[in-house]
Amino acid sequence: MTTPMPRRALIGLLVASLFPALNAWAQEAPRAQEKGPAAADAMLHALDVKYPTRYQPMEANEVKAVLDRVFTYLDRTTPAELIHKADNSPITDLTKADADAVFKPGDFRLTSYEWGVTYQGMLAAGQATGDQRYTDYTQKRHAVLSQLTKTYLPVVKADTANSHAPIKSFLNPHALDDAGALCHSFLKAQVAGSKVDYSQMVGICGDFVTKHEYRLKDGTLARGGPDGKGGRKMRPLADTLWLDDMFMGVPTMAYLGKVTGNRKHYDDAVNQVLQFSKRMFNPKLGIYMHGYVEGMRDHPELRWARANGWAVMAMVEVLEVLPKDHKGYKPVLEQLRAHIKGLAGYQTKDGFWHQLIDRNDTYQETSATAIYTYAIARAVNRGYVDAQMYGPMANLAWNA
Structure with missing residues (x-):
């Protein structure tokens, strides 16, 4: 049996083995080391680093200034007014149908899915800031749409x-884009108490x-169904899932559950999140593919x-109203966490995400970065994800 070397002897042997090297170093003295920073500045966390994008928390007054600037522009360029198409004269009586009636031209359509999102953003801004102008922006336009519907x-x-x-595209919808985001708003x-x-x-x-x-047969929202003429709608292929439709349809289901009290709508919303995710979420990468065609073996x-x-954004909106005692609450929450964790690995040093998230040869995209900023900030504020881990992501994206 070999006797273990005493600890002191082992240390002595290691020191002795260094002597040749020490002798070699002694033959040519090294240059004097440059003087380091002052002790007070040597703490890394205290250094004033100049990042390409500011890496600091967003401030309430700065956020409000941005919101005010956006509001002023949108309130001016999206008039909730009708005119006669023939001569641009105003229509003041909205209770009478007029075949010549059109919205007064603006920069955006008041019944587009983008404006469904905008109405929701204005409501959220009003609630967060207490500034009634944001809330009134949405309610004023909702009131016009309500009267035009009648x-x-x-x-x-x-x-x-x-x-x-x-507003014919809303009154006779053909796709979720025509109805879903508006309905959500x-x-x-x-729910917020609008009259x-x-x-x-x-x-x-x-x-x-x-x-x-x-x-699809399992109830998942899809595109490319029957065209009513014996064929199939190619959107872009039969039995196609587009990830966009998670937002265009699923939060509406959850909010219908909230408004009506009918839990079948909660069940539907949860099933949509999980069924979309089963087909389209890559757990290794932590992100989704955009399109999926049922029956195909391989997908781009x-x-x-x-x-x-x-x-x-669909998942944070569903969790906003989904009862915590619903059996689907935890699975949706875990899916949200997995997605945000995946997104964290793809944020660029400037705070953006690329147009194709995992392709750095595509450009840095602003609309996606804006959506992630909202969704991650909401997830942090609601306690869905850890603030210390993901709060800086939202701040960097805001400052981008």
Whole structure:
């Protein structure tokens, strides 16, 4: 049996083995080391580092200034007014249908899915800041849409193909883009206490999302269903899932559960999140592909940034109203956490994400970065994810 070398002897041997090297170093004295920074400045956490994008918490007054600037522009460029198409003269009586009526031209459409998102953002800004102007922006336009629905829905129903209405795409929707985000904004406003009459509008868009949009056999919202003529709609192929539709449809389901008290809508929302994720989420990368075609063995797996934004925002919106005792609450929360963790690895040093998230040869994309900023900040503020880990992500993205 070998006797272990005493600790002191082992140390002596190691020191002795260094002597040749020490002798070699002694033959040529090293240059004097440059004087280091003062002791007070030597603490790394105290250094004033100049990053390309400011790496510091967002400040409330700065955020408010940005919101005010955005509000001023949008309030000016999205008038909630009708005019005669023939001569641009104003229409003041919205209770009478007019075949020549159109919205006064602005920079954006008041019934687009983008404006469904904008209405929600204005409501959130009003709640966060207490500035009634933001809330009024949404409620004023909702009130106009509500009156136009009362006036023009009978006209559209009487002759779907040939009738005219300034909001016809909403009154006779053909896709989730026509109805889902708007419906979500109506329901959020209703939950927040808006006095606008949403009953008729929610009846149209809520029924379209939950009853009329095409679904796969397991109930997942899909595109490319029957075209009514014996063929299939190619959007872009039959039985196609687009990740966008997680946001365009799923939060509406959850909010219908909140407004109606019918838990089947919560069940539907949860199933959509999990079924989309099963098909389209890559757990190794922590991000989603954009498109999926049922029945295909292989998929391109193009991981489009904005589509991932729709997904992460859909999940924070579902969790906003999904009861914590619902059996799907924890699975949705865990899916959200997995997605945000995945996104963390792809944020650039400037605070953005690339157009194709995992392709650095694509450009840094602003709309996706804006969506991630909101969704991650909301997840931090609601305690869904760790603030110390993910708060800096949101701050860097805001400052980008």
